[in-house]
Amino acid sequence: MSNARCLGPVRSGAAAIVVLAVVALAGCTTEDPEPTNGSGASDSPSDTAGSTSASPDATTAVEITFEGDQVTPSGERVEVAVGEPVELVVTADAPGELHVHSDPEQEIAYEEGTRSYLLQIDRPGVVEVESHDLGEVIVQLEAR
Amino acid sequence: MTPLDVVVDAHGIGGQSDLPIPLSLAIAGAVAALVVSFTVLVVAWQAPRWSSGVGEDADAGPEDAAEAGRSSRPSYVVAAARVLGMVLFLYTAATAVFGEDQLTNPFFGIVYVWWWVGLVFASALLGPVWRAISPMRTINLGLARISRGDPDRGVVEYPEWLGYWPAAVGLYTFVWMELVSESAVELGTVRLWCALYVAAMLIGGAVFGSRFYERADPFEVYSSLVGRLAPWQVVDGRVRARNPLAGLATTPPLPGLVAVVAVLFGSTAFDSFGESAYWVRTVQGAEELTKFQLDNLALLGFCVGAGALFAVGCALMGGAGSVPRSSFPRLLAHSIVPIVAGYIVAHYLTLFVDTGIQTLARASDPFGKGWDILGTASLAPTYWFSYHPSVLATIKVAAVVIGHVAAAVAAHDRAIGLLPRRHQITGQLPLLVVMVGYTAGGLYLLFNA
Numbered sequence: 001m002s003n004a005r006c007l008g009p010v011r012s013g014a015a016a017i018v019v020l021a022v023v024a025l026a027g028c029t030t031e032d033p034e035p036t037n038g039s040g041a042s043d044s045p046s047d048t049a050g051s052t053s054a055s056p057d058a059t060t061a062v063e064i065t066f067e068g069d070q071v072t073p074s075g076e077r078v079e080v081a082v083g084e085p086v087e088l089v090v091t092a093d094a095p096g097e098l099h100v101h102s103d104p105e106q107e108i109a110y111e112e113g114t115r116s117y118l119l120q121i122d123r124p125g126v127v128e129v130e131s132h133d134l135g136e137v138i139v140q141l142e143a144r
Numbered sequence: 145m146t147p148l149d150v151v152v153d154a155h156g157i158g159g160q161s162d163l164p165i166p167l168s169l170a171i172a173g174a175v176a177a178l179v180v181s182f183t184v185l186v187v188a189w190q191a192p193r194w195s196s197g198v199g200e201d202a203d204a205g206p207e208d209a210a211e212a213g214r215s216s217r218p219s220y221v222v223a224a225a226r227v228l229g230m231v232l233f234l235y236t237a238a239t240a241v242f243g244e245d246q247l248t249n250p251f252f253g254i255v256y257v258w259w260w261v262g263l264v265f266a267s268a269l270l271g272p273v274w275r276a277i278s279p280m281r282t283i284n285l286g287l288a289r290i291s292r293g294d295p296d297r298g299v300v301e302y303p304e305w306l307g308y309w310p311a312a313v314g315l316y317t318f319v320w321m322e323l324v325s326e327s328a329v330e331l332g333t334v335r336l337w338c339a340l341y342v343a344a345m346l347i348g349g350a351v352f353g354s355r356f357y358e359r360a361d362p363f364e365v366y367s368s369l370v371g372r373l374a375p376w377q378v379v380d381g382r383v384r385a386r387n388p389l390a391g392l393a394t395t396p397p398l399p400g401l402v403a404v405v406a407v408l409f410g411s412t413a414f415d416s417f418g419e420s421a422y423w424v425r426t427v428q429g430a431e432e433l434t435k436f437q438l439d440n441l442a443l444l445g446f447c448v449g450a451g452a453l454f455a456v457g458c459a460l461m462g463g464a465g466s467v468p469r470s471s472f473p474r475l476l477a478h479s480i481v482p483i484v485a486g487y488i489v490a491h492y493l494t495l496f497v498d499t500g501i502q503t504l505a506r507a508s509d510p511f512g513k514g515w516d517i518l519g520t521a522s523l524a525p526t527y528w529f530s531y532h533p534s535v536l537a538t539i540k541v542a543a544v545v546i547g548h549v550a551a552a553v554a555a556h557d558r559a560i561g562l563l564p565r566r567h568q569i570t571g572q573l574p575l576l577v578v579m580v581g582y583t584a585g586g587l588y589l590l591f592n593a
Contacts, residue, residue, distance in 0.1 A: 075424035103159040103498075103527075123530050125160040126419075126593070135435070137424045144163055144533065 229277030253503025406451030462571030486547020
């Protein structure tokens with residue numbers, strides 16, 4: 001799989017936020033983002049995490065597709081590991097923004113085409129990822 | 145960095161939410177509730193211990209006791225409480241008028257967390273807190289003093305048949321704003337609700353006197369209901385310990401009490417349900433109806449459903465003695481209050497602690513000008529409970545089960561006074577089943593959160 005991902009720089013300022021680190025994998029397209037094949041522990045910037053228990057190979061990938069005013073998935077619950085990177089693979093026909101309802105809240109600006117974005121939840125709980133343009137909850141990330 | 149808390153959205157207050165409780169714990173809680181209920185039914189005392197709510201008991205009721213308590217409380221305590229209430233009121237009004245339309249404005253946290261949730265915690269510990277600090281009462285008192293009138297008397301008597309109905313309606317409008325309205329965290333909406341509240345309270349107080357606050361102020365009714373669970377009360381100017389259940393039994397069984405309790409339980413349950421993945425998927429997948437319409441229907445359904453279930457349980461209680469069966473629901477509704485209180489603790493504990501602290505930090509800079517007038521600006525929630533999810537889940541289930549047990553005991557004590565001897569045990573069964581249903585339903589929602 002696409003193990004040799006190129007990692008973009010940490011978005012300016014995001015590193016200051018302990019709760020959540022958002023990293024844009026600029027220019028990397030992921031063709032096969034199945035949840036099982038994420039073995040990118042070595043190249044994921046998880047050093048910022050205070051992770052302790054979860055297995056380092058357990059990077060979860062969530063595929064998000066925007067088409068017109070539709071988005072899939074719609075309100076799906078996905079279990080993720082606390083302190084481990086979650087890969088959001090966004091395929092979109094137009095640029096937009098994802099809103100991550102952690103504390104503090106975060107936004108991820110996505111572009112047209114297919115790109116991957118990493119986010120990390122460092123506190124157990126349920127975090128919703130929304131599209132405010134569509135007014136829809138895309139996924140609820142259950143971090144434990 | 146773009147901190148999104150500057151974006152006002154439809155998400156309400158508080159970002160990340162609690163993990164669901166584990167299934168095993170939910171089942172254990174439900175089983176415990178079931179077993180304890182029937183144990184209470186069979187082995188508990190068979191003659192009422194506390195106020196029966198009817199006849200002389202009701203006359204020598206809580207309001208008189210509360211009046212007596214109030215008049216004999218040391219006056220500096222009364223005055224300090226009034227000053228505290230007015231300071232909080234003026235401060236909140238200033239954030240509403242001069243603050244920014246952003247979630248960093250402490251106004252939202254003050255209304256939704258300190259006032260709506262914090263008041264319940266404070267009342268359960270201290271007694272009828274809102275009655276003591278209510279700025280509405282204070283203003284009414286001040287106006288009466290200026291006009292040399294009696295604050296307790298208005299132009300007309302408060303109609304008996306109205307009971308708690310205005311409070312039930314007021315509470316419903318508040319939960320509607322918080323849980324259904326698409327602009328729940330827009331300054332204009334919350335400010336409008338508060339302005340209407342203040343207007344209604346001042347006019348009502350002028351027309352009906354201070355009895356209006358006892359019956360029609362949604363916050364005073366809520367606070368005083370839960371306040372009867374406080375482990376002490378003031379008698380003859382002295383603080384005395386009391387059994388919370390004995391306090392609970394002094395709840396006046398007025399018209400509208402069932403509606404108040406149903407709105408409180410139903411809306412909290414809907415708040416849990418509305419965040420569940422099931423409801424989010426259902427609402428977003430619906431073709432015919434919008435989220436707004438579905439939320440409206442669901443909130444109404446939860447509140448009406450909670451009340452109807454209770455009424456059915458009461459209607460199925462065996463034959464009546466001297467008390468007409470039609471008054472059973474009101475006479476038993478107080479017993480649901482501990483279930484409501486337990487569920488509020490379970491549902492709102494982390495919001496109260498974490499967002500409550502966050503609000504205190506934001507309150508130090510009320511107008512978004514970088515001030516730190518309270519010295520609390522650097523406070524940050526520790527999210528301790530989030531990092532200890534099994535402790536949190538255990539507290540939640542314990543709160544729900546303790547609330548249920550208290551409810552079962554309160555209902556038992558009242559029911560044995562109402563039911564004829566031969567029906568004393570069997571007559572209680574339907575209500576007990578309803579209570580187990582509430583508790584199991586509440587635990588299911590916490591599991592499915």
